[in-house]
Amino acid sequence: MKAADAIVECLKKEEVTTVFGYPGAAIMPLYEALRKSPIRHVLVRQEQAAAHSASGYARTSGKVGVCIATSGPGATNLITGIATAYMDSIPLVAFTGQVKSTLIGRDVFQEVDITGATEPFIKHSYLVKDAKDLPRIIKEAFHIAKTGRPGPVLIDIPVDMQNENIEFSYDEEVNIRGYKPTYIGHIGQIKRALRRLKDSKKPIICIGGGIVSAKAEKELLAFAEKSKIPVVCTLMGLGGMDHNSPYYIGMIGSHGDKVANKAVSEADVAVFMGARIADRATGGSKLFAKNADIIHIDVDPAEIGKNLGTSIPVVGDVKNILEQFLEMAQPLNTDEWVKYLTDLKQSGIKNRKPSSNVNPKYAIQLLSEVLDQNAILVADVGQNQMWSARNFKIFDERKFFTSGGLGTMGYSLPAAIGAAIAAPNRQVVATMGDGGFQMSFFELATLKQNKVKLIILLFNNEGLGMVREMQYKNYKAEYGVNLSGNPDFIKLADAYGIKGRRVLQDDELKEVFDEAIHSDETFLIECIVDPKESTL
Ligand SMILES: Cc1ncc(C[n+]2csc(CCOP(=O)(O)OP(=O)(O)O)c2C)c(N)n1
Secondary structure: OEHHHHHHHHHHHOOOOEEEEOOOHHHHHHHHHHHOOOOEEEEOOOHHHHHHHHHHHHHHHOOOEEEEEOOOHHHHHHHHHHHHHHHOOOOEEEEEEEOOHHHOOOOOOOOOOHHHHHHHHOOEEEEOOOHHHHHHHHHHHHHHHHOOOOOEEEEEEEHHHHHOEOOOOOOOOOOOOOOOOOOOOOHHHHHHHHHHHHOOOOEEEEEOHHHHHOOOHHHHHHHHHHHOOOEEEOOOOOOOOOOOOOOEEEEOOOOOOHHHHHHHHHOOEEEEEOOOOOHHHHOOOOOOOOOOEEEEEEOOHHHOOOOOOOOEEEEOOHHHHHHHHHHHOOOOOOHHHHHHHHHHHHHHOOOOOOOOOOOHHHHHHHHHHHOOOOOEEEEOOOHHHHHHHHHOOOOOOOEEEEOOOOOOOOOHHHHHHHHHHHOOOOOEEEEEEHHHHHHHOOHHHHHHHOOOOOEEEEEEOOEOHHHHHHHHHHHOOOOOOEOOOOOOHHHHHHHOOOEEEEEOOHHHHHHHHHHHHHOOOOEEEEEEOOOOOOOO
16 A cells, blocks of 8 residues: 555544645645545645644544644744644644655755754654554554643654555554553552641642643542632633632632632642643742642653642642542541632622723623633633633633643634634634734635634734733833734635624624624624733
C-alpha cells in the first residue's frame, strides 16, 4: 500500500473523522490519499488556524486534534499553534510535509527544520526516515499526544516517503521505552495528603486545566462537597468546577477575584490539582499560599516544585487520585471558613445594570444568562479574555476555552470553529477584541465554507486594550496601540456573507443576542466599547 494511504488507514484506526489543514507540494501525496477517504478535511486560510481549530476540536470532543501543513512556510506557520497547544496541554498530532529525504539539509525550496524549530515547545516529534515506520510512528504519536500530560506531537514526512509502498499493519499496543506516565497516585502520599487535610481548619483546593483535560469535574465536585473544602481555579481551570456549587469561590490570579486570592493567602493547606501555578496565577504576590502547606497533584512530575515549594507531592492522573480521595474523605470542620469565604464572595458579586454605552462586563453577564447550559465560550486574549473569564457563569456542561499559557491573540475564532465542528448542536461563542479579530478574521471564509454556526462577540475599543491599559498604568501614556485604521467590521462580515449588527448601548444587547441565538448561521455582534474601559 502507498504510505500516504497507510497514513489515512492509521487515522481511521485512531477514529479521526476531521482534520484541519492547508496543502502544498510536499504534502500532496497525503492530500491525494485523503481525497479518496471518508475523513473530512477542513481547509483553513492560514496554517496557524489549522492548529488552533484542531485545538478547539480536541478540547470539545475529548479526542486528539489533527492538523496538516506543507513543508517550509506551511510548517513554520503552524509553530504558534503548536506552542499554544503545548502551553495549554492540548492533545494534537500535526503532520507536515518535508522535502525529499535525499535533499534534506541542502536548503532546497521550502525546506525548514521543523522538528528542530519546535523542539522546545512540543511534547514529541518525529522526522520519518523510513516509510515502513509510519504506522508505528502514528500509533505512538496519538498515544503520546493523549496520555500522561496531553500535548502536541509532530510528524514530519518527506514527500518521497509518502509515495513509497509499504506493507500496512497497525499494532494495537504501544510500548515506548522511557515513556510510562504514572496514573495511579502513590497510596502513601494520598494518605499523607488526607491526614494533613484532616487537621486543617482553612483548606483550599486550587484547580488548573488538568482537571478539565482529565475530565475529573464530577469527582472534584463530589470530593469538595463531601469533605467541605472550598475550591478556587486558575484561568485554565475555569470549567473544572460548577459555579453553582456553594464550595466554588472564584478565579485566582492577577485578573482573578479578590476573594479567591484571599482564600489562597489565608489557607492553612492548599491542594493544587493539575495546575502549573505560574506568575499569572500567583499575581506575583508574596502572600500567595504563604500560610499553607502545599499538596500538589499533577500527572507531570516536572510540574511538582517548579513554581511552588511542595510539602506533599502526588504524581498521577487527577481523576484517579480524586476517586481515591473520595473513598477515604471525611467531612472536615470547615463551616466557619466556608461561611467566611462565601460571605466575602457574596459581598463582592456585582449585579451589573445596563449603562448608556456597552459595558463589556455586563454584556458577558447577560450573554451568560441567555445561553444554553452546555454552551461553549472561547475567549481570545486581552481585556476581552478577562471580561469573559470573570463574567461567564460555568455550570452543567458549559465550557470555557482560551489560550491561557501562551496568550495567543487570534486564537478564539479558529478554536471556536473547531469546537463548533466537534459539537454542531452546542452553542459556541467566540469573544475577541478588534486586535485579535484582525489576526484571524480571514477564518470567516473557513466558517462560511463549512457552514459553521458561531456567535462572534467582537469588542471594538479601537485599540490593543489590555496593552493600552498597562501603558497608562506604567508610563501614563499610550504608544503603538491605536487601531484607528480599523475597517467597518459589519461590512467586512457582509463581504463574507455573514450577518452582523453593531451595538452601541447595553439596552440593545438582549435583542441582538436573541437574534444571534436564533439565527441559522454565524452572527457577528460588534460592541463599541469605551477605550478607557478597565479590565477588572
Ligand atoms: C500574538 C500576540 N501578539 C501580541 C500579544 C500581546 N498582547 C496581549 S493583549 C494585547 C491587546 C489585545 O488587543 P485586542 O485584541 O483588541 O483585545 P482587547 O485587549 O482590546 O480586549 C496584546 C497586543 C499577544 N498576546 N499575542
